[in-house]
Amino acid sequence: xxxxxxxxxxxxxxxxxxxxxxxxxxxxxxxxxxxxxxxxxxxxxxxxxxxxxxxxxxxxxxxxxxxxxxxxxxxxxxxxxxxxxxxxxxxxxxxxxxxxxxxxxxxxxxxxxxxxxxxxxxxxxxxxxxxxxxxxxxxxxxxxxxxxxxxxxxxxxxxxxxxxxxxxxxxxxxxxxxxxxxxxxxxxxxxxxxxxxxxxxxxxxxxxxxxxxxxxxxxxxxxxxxxxxxxxxxxxxxxxxxxxxxxxxxxxxxxxxxxxxxxxxxxxxxxxxxxxxxxxxxxxxxxxxxxxxxxxxxxxxxxxxxxxxxxxxxxxxxxxxxxxxxxxxxxxxxxxxxxxxxxxxxxxxxxxxxxx
Numbered sequence: 001x002x003x004x005x006x007x008x009x010x011x012x013x014x015x016x017x018x019x020x021x022x023x024x025x026x027x028x029x030x031x032x033x034x035x036x037x038x039x040x041x042x043x044x045x046x047x048x049x050x051x052x053x054x055x056x057x058x059x060x061x062x063x064x065x066x067x068x069x070x071x072x073x074x075x076x077x078x079x080x081x082x083x084x085x086x087x088x089x090x091x092x093x094x095x096x097x098x099x100x101x102x103x104x105x106x107x108x109x110x111x112x113x114x115x116x117x118x119x120x121x122x123x124x125x126x127x128x129x130x131x132x133x134x135x136x137x138x139x140x141x142x143x144x145x146x147x148x149x150x151x152x153x154x155x156x157x158x159x160x161x162x163x164x165x166x167x168x169x170x171x172x173x174x175x176x177x178x179x180x181x182x183x184x185x186x187x188x189x190x191x192x193x194x195x196x197x198x199x200x201x202x203x204x205x206x207x208x209x210x211x212x213x214x215x216x217x218x219x220x221x222x223x224x225x226x227x228x229x230x231x232x233x234x235x236x237x238x239x240x241x242x243x244x245x246x247x248x249x250x251x252x253x254x255x256x257x258x259x260x261x262x263x264x265x266x267x268x269x270x271x272x273x274x275x276x277x278x279x280x281x282x283x284x285x286x287x288x289x290x291x292x293x294x295x296x297x298x299x300x301x302x303x304x305x306x307x308x309x310x311x312x313x314x315x316x317x318x319x320x321x322x323x324x325x326x327x328x329x330x331x332x333x334x335x336x337x338x339x340x341x342x343x344x345x346x347x348x349x350x351x352x353x354x355x356x
Contacts, residue, residue: 006317007032007325008285009275009306010064010252011299014292016042018053021296026057030306032325033062035289036074036120043078044118044337051119062328064122067115069107070140075118079337081110084354086127089153090144092354101156106349108160108168113346116164116334123161124216124252126154128170128204129177138177147203154204155211160349165330167213172254173241174230175201176218187229187263188220197222198240206245213328214250215241217283219258228281232264232274237282250324253278255289257298271298272305276315284321 010033013022025031034054041047051063065074070085084107092100108126115123128150129135131142143150158168174197179188190197198206205215217231225240226233231253241247253275256262262274269277275286291298309315340346 005029006319006322007060008279008283008317008321009302010035010062010285010287011302012037012289012292013040013050013054014294014296016040016046017050018057022292023057025292025296025299025303026054026061028303030303030310031061032285032322033064033121035287036063036065037290038074039293041075044080047075047118047120048337055119060326060329062122062325063120064124065115065120066125067111067120067123068125068127068141069111072141075115079341080114081350081353083107083111085140086143086153087131087140088354089157090131090142090149093144093149093153097152101152103352103354104153104156105160105163106352108157109163109349110160110346110353112161112164112166113335113340113349114337116166116330117337117340119334121330122166122169122214122328124169124171125161126157126168126170127172128154128208129172129175129218130201132177134180135177136180142177147200147207151204151207155208158208158211163345165332165334167249167328168211169214169216169252170205170208170212171216172218172220172230173202173205173215174198174218174222174236176220177201179220188218190220190222191224192222194222194225194240197225198244202240202245205241205247209245209247212247212249214252214324215247216252216254217241219254228264228277231283232277232281234281242282250285250321250328251283253283253286255287257289257291270305271302272309275302275306276309279315284318284324 069083127141129138131145143153226235230236256274262269278286
């Protein structure tokens with residue numbers, strides 16, 4: 001009987017070219033992809049070469065990045081367009097809604113086509129959180145307070161992503177905008193009812209369930225629904241997201257190195273136990289970020305721990321999860337950079353973007 005293949009781990013690499021340790025980890029069959037950060041960027045030629053090195057090890061690896069626009073944009077120089085924040089698109093909506101959707105599509109196309117020209121497959125965008133004016137970690141990353149505006153601008157932006165052959169990832173399900181705490185360093189708690197959240201914050205996820213390629217849940221606890229953060233909650237991921245909202249794309253955990261990610265049921269879990277908890281709850285893929293610099297002991301611990309868990313039958317690979325991961329890898333070839341900047345579609349899209 002053929003063993004089910006499932007590569008559930010998304011990891012990072014140390015710098016602007018692969019080390020021997022990076023190569024060893026990327027060859028591990030449990031690794032499904034890479035997430036880049038600003039430290040992996042020097043210029044376009046370097047980034048393109050780094051991504052070619054990664055694909056030479058395994059062509060099926062998903063190369064991803066957090067590249068939203070505004071203050072969350074990893075690559076900003078050497079020809080990369082400085083993209084507007086999502087709040088700027090929401091402000092455009094208030095002046096001219098149809099023009100705002102046109103600009104959002106242009107933004108998505110420029111974002112995705114520039115990344116793909118350098119060998120990046122996927123960006124964790126758009127943010128679907130609502131702007132309550134309280135969350136510093138979300139802030140201007142949100143399109144708007146109104147879930148209808150968020151959904152329509154996000155759908156327009158994803159149309160642009162798809163024009164360039166890239167899927168979209170809605171985050172942070174079921175909504176991170178209401179809470180003030182930053183889940184990178186604390187455990188935000190949203191005490192609203194399921195009914196209230198579904199009627200407001202989760203609406204963009206419901207309306208876009210058949211458009212999103214992926215979803216990333218929030219490292220937020222909603223105690224009236226579950227005592228666990230959403231990314232570790234079968235109630236949120238299976239009962240609500242999969243069943244009630246009928247979402248069938250990939251589900252990524254948020255970064256498991258974050259404080260809120262590994263403090264579950266009152267315990268600070270190991271990276272392996274946190275990854276297993278996320279996969280058990282319904283995530284297809286688990287991210288562990290910013291652990292490759294130096295010796296990378298946390299990554300090696302995770303790879304060894306997951307292999308041991310699989311051998312013991314503690315974790316079983318899922319063919320459906322692997323299919324969702326592979327579906328995120330673009331099929332259509334990307335335009336090379338020089339061909340891209342000469343193309344009429346790219347020039348027209350860039351001309352639509354706000355200049356500040």
